[in-house]
Amino acid sequence: MILQGKKILKQYRHNGGVINALDQVSFTVQKGDFVTVTGPSGSGKSTLLLALFGLIRLTSGNIIFDGKRIDNISDRKLTDIRKKSVGYILQSFALIPYLTTIQNVMIPLALEKILHKEQVKRASEILDYIGLSDRMDHLPRELSAGQQQRVAIARSIIHRPQIIMADEPTGNLDPTLSLEILEFLKKINQENKITIMMVTHSPVAAGYGTMKLHLNEGKIIGS
Amino acid sequence: MTISKLVLIELWKRKSQLITGLLAVTLGIAVIVAIQSVSIVSEQNVARNLDNLGANILVLPQAASIDDYYTSDIDAPTLPMDYVERILTSTIAGVDNMSPKLTRRIKVGDQSVVLTGILPKSEIASKPLWQSSGLLGTELKTACASSTSANQSHGMEDKRLQRKAIDTLYSEDCFAGSQVAKRLKLSSNSQINIMGKEFKVVKILPETGTVDDDRIFANLRDVQKLLKIENQVSAIEIMGCCNAISEGLLGQLRNILPDTRVTTIGQIVSTQIETNQLMKKVTLVMLIIIFFVGGISIGNYIWANVNERKREIGILRMMGAERSTIYKMFLLKALILGIAGGILGFLLGTLAGVILGPFLAGIAVKPVYIYLVWSVLLSVAISLSGSLIPTYLAAKFDPHSNLQED
Ligand SMILES: Nc1ncnc2c1ncn2[C@@H]1O[C@H](COP(=O)(O)OP(=O)(O)OP(=O)(O)O)[C@@H](O)[C@H]1O
Ligand SMILES: [Mg+2]
Numbered sequence: 001m002i003l004q005g006k007k008i009l010k011q012y013r014h015n016g017g018v019i020n021a022l023d024q025v026s027f028t029v030q031k032g033d034f035v036t037v038t039g040p041s042g043s044g045k046s047t048l049l050l051a052l053f054g055l056i057r058l059t060s061g062n063i064i065f066d067g068k069r070i071d072n073i074s075d076r077k078l079t080d081i082r083k084k085s086v087g088y089i090l091q092s093f094a095l096i097p098y099l100t101t102i103q104n105v106m107i108p109l110a111l112e113k114i115l116h117k118e119q120v121k122r123a124s125e126i127l128d129y130i131g132l133s134d135r136m137d138h139l140p141r142e143l144s145a146g147q148q149q150r151v152a153i154a155r156s157i158i159h160r161p162q163i164i165m166a167d168e169p170t171g172n173l174d175p176t177l178s179l180e181i182l183e184f185l186k187k188i189n190q191e192n193k194i195t196i197m198m199v200t201h202s203p204v205a206a207g208y209g210t211m212k213l214h215l216n217e218g219k220i221i222g223s
Numbered sequence: 224m225t226i227s228k229l230v231l232i233e234l235w236k237r238k239s240q241l242i243t244g245l246l247a248v249t250l251g252i253a254v255i256v257a258i259q260s261v262s263i264v265s266e267q268n269v270a271r272n273l274d275n276l277g278a279n280i281l282v283l284p285q286a287a288s289i290d291d292y293y294t295s296d297i298d299a300p301t302l303p304m305d306y307v308e309r310i311l312t313s314t315i316a317g318v319d320n321m322s323p324k325l326t327r328r329i330k331v332g333d334q335s336v337v338l339t340g341i342l343p344k345s346e347i348a349s350k351p352l353w354q355s356s357g358l359l360g361t362e363l364k365t366a367c368a369s370s371t372s373a374n375q376s377h378g379m380e381d382k383r384l385q386r387k388a389i390d391t392l393y394s395e396d397c398f399a400g401s402q403v404a405k406r407l408k409l410s411s412n413s414q415i416n417i418m419g420k421e422f423k424v425v426k427i428l429p430e431t432g433t434v435d436d437d438r439i440f441a442n443l444r445d446v447q448k449l450l451k452i453e454n455q456v457s458a459i460e461i462m463g464c465c466n467a468i469s470e471g472l473l474g475q476l477r478n479i480l481p482d483t484r485v486t487t488i489g490q491i492v493s494t495q496i497e498t499n500q501l502m503k504k505v506t507l508v509m510l511i512i513i514f515f516v517g518g519i520s521i522g523n524y525i526w527a528n529v530n531e532r533k534r535e536i537g538i539l540r541m542m543g544a545e546r547s548t549i550y551k552m553f554l555l556k557a558l559i560l561g562i563a564g565g566i567l568g569f570l571l572g573t574l575a576g577v578i579l580g581p582f583l584a585g586i587a588v589k590p591v592y593i594y595l596v597w598s599v600l601l602s603v604a605i606s607l608s609g610s611l612i613p614t615y616l617a618a619k620f621d622p623h624s625n626l627q628e629d
Contacts, residue, residue, distance in 0.1 A: 055622050055623040055626070076545065079540070079545055079546075081543075082541065082542065082543040083542065084543070094541075098232055098233055103224050106224035107229075108542055110226060110229070111539075111542060111544055111548070113225075116224070155542075
């Protein structure tokens with residue numbers, strides 16, 4: 001078991017009312033799982049993904065990661081866990097616009113203060129692995145959508161995280177590119193034993209899941 | 224990749240925005256540096272005036288400005304040449320030596336120089352009156368020499384007053400100050416055409432660090448003719464016996480020279496000291512203003528930058544950047560801005576001082592390199608204090624709410 005949620009509740013106050021974005025969500029993810037999270041729009045998928053490592057604070061409930069409770073620890077410690085053990089991929093790629101491909105990919109290593117030589121070595125290897133070694137000095141706007149998302153994937157795995165959190169990684173891509181990205185994720189999951197938790201709308205993407213969570217109005221209604 | 228490198232790349236990629244961010248601080252510092260560079264020279268001049276006096280009484284037309292001893296005669300109104308005669312024929316005792324001058328700023332080729340006409344000692348001495356009143360040199364000099372303590376009490380450090388009086392200067396000869404000589408490439412015995420008349424340079428004067436270095440001295444009569452200001456002078460420098468000064472020489476001179484200002488160098492120097500003190504106050508006010516205006520303007524720039532980069536901050540926080548990393552990012556940027564603003568401000572201010580100094584204050588201004596250190600320190604202090612609040616707010620941003628927006 002790598003990640004476990006127990007009775008997670010996330011409430012938003014809005015115009016005097018209360019929205020239960022996550023309502024008593026409980027689940028267990030094993031190491032090496034490829035988890036897909038599906039559900040209609042507004043069902044709480046993104047909220048769940050971001051809440052698990054402290055990007056959104058819970059109203060109540062427990063989260064256990066790698067054997068330790070992380071829902072009640074300090075912001076600093078959560079930041080440190082994200083830095084060392086989690087990789088994020090978002091629908092909008094979330095690349096830093098003024099950095100080149102290789103610079104973007106090296107950011108997680110920069111945050112860990114890894115030596116420049118080592119950074120370049122690892123970044124080049126990974127860009128090679130995802131087939132972007134000929135685009136190393138391009139800025140994000142000089143890359144196609146699919147290439148940008150591959151840069152984001154490279155960035156999410158360069159620091160060898162234990163888990164990758166992906167929020168609709170293929171949401172902005174056409175079906176062919178989507179398949180390419182999904183295959184990459186599958187490869188990363190299988191070859192490197194990195195656990196993946198992926199939010200998706202697409203049934204094709206959901207098909208990649210070895211474990212499936214389905215949300216509706218903040219509740220888990222199937223797994 | 225490091226966070227510092229990221230800051231530099233961002234700064235470089237958006238360098239056009241820098242200019243607006245830097246403008247206020249740079250200009251503010253430039254103004255202060257310019258004022259200070261000019262007033263430091265003027266302060267040095269005060270000290271030099273005290274040390275290195277040519278004369279201790281100055282007779283100027285009533286309307287002349289006496290802000291600065293060395294420039295008070297330039298382009299000043301004039302008084303009649305007869306006044307020289309009047310002093311000579313009077314019964315006033317204690318006038319040791321005298322030098323009437325006429326000064327105008329003119330152009331030689333495309334260079335601006337100060338042309339000063341002087342009456343050499345030999346010409347004054349040739350006047351029977353001058354001789355008979357015993358005004359020529361040595362005897363009277365010794366007469367004054369006993370009163371060195373009195374000289375010092377008038378603010379003159381030098382034990383023996385140096386006499387700048389020039390003994391001989393024939394018509395069509397001239398002396399050139401060291402700066403003029405340099406600019407016009409003059410040397411001894413070279414020829415120079417001043418307002419259509421050929422002069423022979425008989426001597427290059429040693430450097431004094433004052434506007435005198437920019438002067439060409441020629442015979443007063445030539446200068447009066449050239450400038451078509453016959454029988455007028457702009458100032459009469461008088462070497463008075465110090466005892467006589469304390470015994471009311473100034474008052475006596477005023478009585479016989481209507482519509483003039485008769486001042487001692489001490490008075491002029493103190494006016495100059497007052498001007499310098501005023502400049503110090505102006506600088507202090509400027510300092511306070513640029514601290515606020517500069518700080519707010521840089522703070523505003525950083526705040527705009529923070530807002531523009533909200534999403535980037537969110538992404539970095541998502542990837543595990545600490546709040547302190549966000550602080551570091553923006554404060555480092557502010558630091559770099561501060562250093563750049565300080566250097567630019569120093570360069571602009573020094574340039575302004577060097578170019579405008581001679582025009583506005585009539586003095587040659589040199590770069591004061593220690594101001595570079597102060598400029599940078601000041602600019603960095605302004606920049607960092609202005610950026611503290613925006614940076615604090617940037618680090619406090621909730622990472623997630625800034626991730627989604629695109
Ligand atoms: N900051 C907020 N304030 C108030 N309500 C919010 C806030 N963020 C999210 N919500 C609400 O929480 C619910 C879950 O939102 P969430 O973004 O997790 O949905 P989602 O399943 O990811 O939807 P989508 O598939 O459209 O991305 C929604 O009803 C949304 O309106
Ligand atoms: Mg979502």
